[in-house]
Amino acid sequence: MSPLLDLCGVTVEFATAESGPRRGRSRMRAVDGVSLSVSDGEIVGLVGESGCGKTTLARAIVKLVPLAGGTIHLDGRDMGALSGAKLRAARSTVQMIFQDPYASLNPRMTVFDAIAEPLRVHRRLRGKALVEETGRLMESVGLARRLVRKYPHEFSGGQRQRIAVARALAVRPRLILADEPVSSLDVSIQAQVLNLLSDLKNRMKLAMLFISHDLSVVRYLSHRIAVMYRGRIVEEGDAKPVFETPAHPYTRALMSAIPVPDPSRPFRPPPLRSDALSAGTLTHGCRFRDRCPMATEACAELDPKLEALHPSSSHRAACLRKHEKPA
Amino acid sequence: MPILSAVNLRTHFHTRHGVVRAVDGVSLSVEQNEIVGIVGESGCGKTVLCQSIMGLIPVPPAHVSYDKMSLDGEPLHTADERAMRAIRGNHMTMIFQDPMTALNPYMRISDQIAEPLRIHRGTRRADALPKALDALKAVGIPQPESRIRQYPHEFSGGMRQRVCIAMALITEPKLLFADEPTTALDVTVQAQILALLKELQARYGVAIVFVTHDFGVVAGLCDRVMVMYAGKVVESAPTAALFARPEHPYTEALLRALPARAARGQGLRTIAGQPPDLARQIDGCAFAPRCEYATPECTSVEMKLSACGSGHTTACLRMQKGEIGELGNRGAE
Numbered sequence: 108m109s110p111l112l113d114l115c116g117v118t119v120e121f122a123t124a125e126s127g128p129r130r131g132r133s134r135m136r137a138v139d140g141v142s143l144s145v146s147d148g149e150i151v152g153l154v155g156e157s158g159c160g161k162t163t164l165a166r167a168i169v170k171l172v173p174l175a176g177g178t179i180h181l182d183g184r185d186m187g188a189l190s191g192a193k194l195r196a197a198r199s200t201v202q203m204i205f206q207d208p209y210a211s212l213n214p215r216m217t218v219f220d221a222i223a224e225p226l227r228v229h230r231r232l233r234g235k236a237l238v239e240e241t242g243r244l245m246e247s248v249g250l251a252r253r254l255v256r257k258y259p260h261e262f263s264g265g266q267r268q269r270i271a272v273a274r275a276l277a278v279r280p281r282l283i284l285a286d287e288p289v290s291s292l293d294v295s296i297q298a299q300v301l302n303l304l305s306d307l308k309n310r311m312k313l314a315m316l317f318i319s320h321d322l323s324v325v326r327y328l329s330h331r332i333a334v335m336y337r338g339r340i341v342e343e344g345d346a347k348p349v350f351e352t353p354a355h356p357y358t359r360a361l362m363s364a365i366p367v368p369d370p371s372r373p374f375r376p377p378p379l380r381s382d383a384l385s386a387g388t389l390t391h392g393c394r395f396r397d398r399c400p401m402a403t404e405a406c407a408e409l410d411p412k413l414e415a416l417h418p419s420s421s422h423r424a425a426c427l428r429k430h431e432k433p434a
Numbered sequence: 435m436p437i438l439s440a441v442n443l444r445t446h447f448h449t450r451h452g453v454v455r456a457v458d459g460v461s462l463s464v465e466q467n468e469i470v471g472i473v474g475e476s477g478c479g480k481t482v483l484c485q486s487i488m489g490l491i492p493v494p495p496a497h498v499s500y501d502k503m504s505l506d507g508e509p510l511h512t513a514d515e516r517a518m519r520a521i522r523g524n525h526m527t528m529i530f531q532d533p534m535t536a537l538n539p540y541m542r543i544s545d546q547i548a549e550p551l552r553i554h555r556g557t558r559r560a561d562a563l564p565k566a567l568d569a570l571k572a573v574g575i576p577q578p579e580s581r582i583r584q585y586p587h588e589f590s591g592g593m594r595q596r597v598c599i600a601m602a603l604i605t606e607p608k609l610l611f612a613d614e615p616t617t618a619l620d621v622t623v624q625a626q627i628l629a630l631l632k633e634l635q636a637r638y639g640v641a642i643v644f645v646t647h648d649f650g651v652v653a654g655l656c657d658r659v660m661v662m663y664a665g666k667v668v669e670s671a672p673t674a675a676l677f678a679r680p681e682h683p684y685t686e687a688l689l690r691a692l693p694a695r696a697a698r699g700q701g702l703r704t705i706a707g708q709p710p711d712l713a714r715q716i717d718g719c720a721f722a723p724r725c726e727y728a729t730p731e732c733t734s735v736e737m738k739l740s741a742c743g744s745g746h747t748t749a750c751l752r753m754q755k756g757e758i759g760e761l762g763n764r765g766a767e
Contacts, residue, residue, distance in 0.1 A: 156620040156621070156622065157620055263708050293475040293476050293647065294475065294647065294649075294688055294691050294692060295475065295687065295688060295691050295704060295705035296475075297691070297693075298691035298693075298702035298703065298704045298705075299704045301693060301702055302701055302702050302704060305701070320620065320621065321693075322621075323650075323692070323693045323694035324693050326693070327693035327696060327702075360622055361621060361622065363625075364621040364622040364624065364625035365621055365650065365694075366624070366625070366628070366648060366650025366651045366653065366654045367650055367653060367654070367694060368649040368650045368652070368653050368677065368689070368692055368694055368695060369653055369677065369695075370653040370654075370673045370674045370677050371674070372653070372654075374625075374628065374629070374632075374653075374654030374655065375629075376625045376626050376628070376629035377622050377625055377626075379622055379626070
């Protein structure tokens with residue numbers, strides 16, 4: 108059986124000059140040949156620093172940005188070949204939840220209007236059925252039916268994010284793209300939304316691509332983890348092995364950089380040589396080598412491929428020295 | 435003698451919707467060489483607390499009052515703008531969450547770092563610039579000789595925050611307020627900035643008040659922690675004690691809501707309800723409506739911070755009645 112979402116060599120480019128004499132001359136590769144799949148009912152966590160291309164990848168999946176290369180298959184259909192009514196139908200299979208619930212809900216629409224809109228468009232519900240379904244969706248995210256006539260500003264951040272989840276569920280998607288859904292929320296509120304997402308996973312067997320820079324959140328929720336660095340996936344595998352025995356030096360640096368809420372664990376900064384933005388843009392070889400504590404001359408010449416650690420393993424890493432123990 | 439001592443600080447904002455008690459009777463004392471963390475959720479008053487001490491809150495609309503406030507033994511009058519100008523940016527400095535807006539985009543890094551020396555010490559530009567270069571070296575910026583001539587937009591977020599730190603420490607202040615200085619940065623950069631702060635703190639002996647909402651950062655950096663809720667301190671303890679034995683129900687609930695402390699697949703404990711509207715009069719404990727241990731008494735009795743262990747205080751009625759804490763469980767020490 109083919110996976111629900113299948114990305115093959117997905118590449119997205121942006122023109123670095125939108126206008127002026129250099130328009131179209133230079134292009135920046137935000138996503139560089141990403142292959143990744145999400146099966147039915149599976150939660151895949153996508154982690155990486157700001158600017159690594161994780162949000163752009165999610166936007167490419169729903170065709171919010173055009174592809175420069177590669178293919179996206181959703182439920183066996185090639186998204187690139189679809190247009191018009193067929194594309195609209197395919198899009199109801201996948202829904203997005205955004206980081207900022209203050210920005211993703213229209214302040215002039217009541218919660219009812221926000222949730223009813225996809226029901227009208229995609230499921231053609233009207234009248235009583237529409238009211239009933241809206242109320243049911245509100246309850247499924249733990250909000251009372253009667254709140255449906257209120258406006259977004261009358262809700263807290265956590266409640267707004269739940270409304271965004273309810274709206275995403277309205278079209279009965281099979282895949283949710285959650286782009287940093289809890290990053291702007293306070294700890295106690297974050298817990299509510301994480302519990303809701305975890306509950307949906309168990310109850311509705313939803314598949315999810317969960318994007319976050321917070322590894323503890325990703326670990327809590329995901330079956331599988333993909334680590335992205337400068338537009339590429341550098342490590343991928345089941346959550347447990349990736350967290351317990353990370354093979355890529357970048358994953359290890361990311362793990363050691365997370366502040367752990369445990370004062371008995373001494374704090375040590377990750378062994379990185381510079382920070383992401385002050386490092387130059389590398390166009391050949393390993394893109395991480397200028398920050399990598401393990402880089403050798405070979406890293407500048409060979410472009411490491413994402414390969415399985417062992418022939419039978421699903422744990423893959425893109426590093427020439429992936430089998431070596433960290434220094 | 436503490437470097438900073440503030441007793442019963444209140445910052446109230448007079449708004450159309452009533453008086454908002456953003457900081458309501460907080461006492462803060464910071465010793466030399468100490469890093470004190472202030473944690474709490476958005477809107478709990480942690481930033482306003484620091485800005486009130488720095489004299490950065492505009493009065494009016496705010497009303498700032500306190501029983502006593504001193505910096506290194508000298509009384510501090512936050513209302514006296516002339517006096518504050520001589521202290522702020524000199525003996526007491528601050529770094530902010532967003533290093534881009536904290537820097538002047540029109541000024542070279544060199545002049546920005548040298549500015550505090552020129553203003554507070556009257557140092558000539560020619561003498562101040564070498565010191566700025568030393569400061570830039572101390573915060574670990576590569577190629578400082580060429581970077582110092584650049585403008586803020588030529589620096590990454592982490593490097594900008596390093597520039598802010600250099601600027602904040604160049605006058606060798608006694609106290610540094612760090613208001614969520616790593617929240618806008620990536621985790622790997624955050625780790626580097628935290629390591630730098632810790633190193634500089636050890637080298638210069640500056641006391642730091644570190645505001646954050648991240649318990650991970652607190653655990654790695656701070657000697658002592660104060661937990662704030664609705665403008666008040668609800669618990670204060672040495673870091674290890676706070677994580678080992680959180681006594682206030684709010685602290686306990688916050689720690690249980692952290693995904694890093696939960697096992698995978700196990701539900702996270704949430705805190706029901708929302709923080710109170712600070713424009714309304716709150717009787718008794720502000721956390722009582724969300725507290726699982728609350729009794730009817732909690733909304734009528736005035737909460738006081740009372741000792742529940744060595745250097746550990748909490749503002750909970752159960753503590754006052756001796757039901758929890760080392761004193762309650764083991765008898766008086």
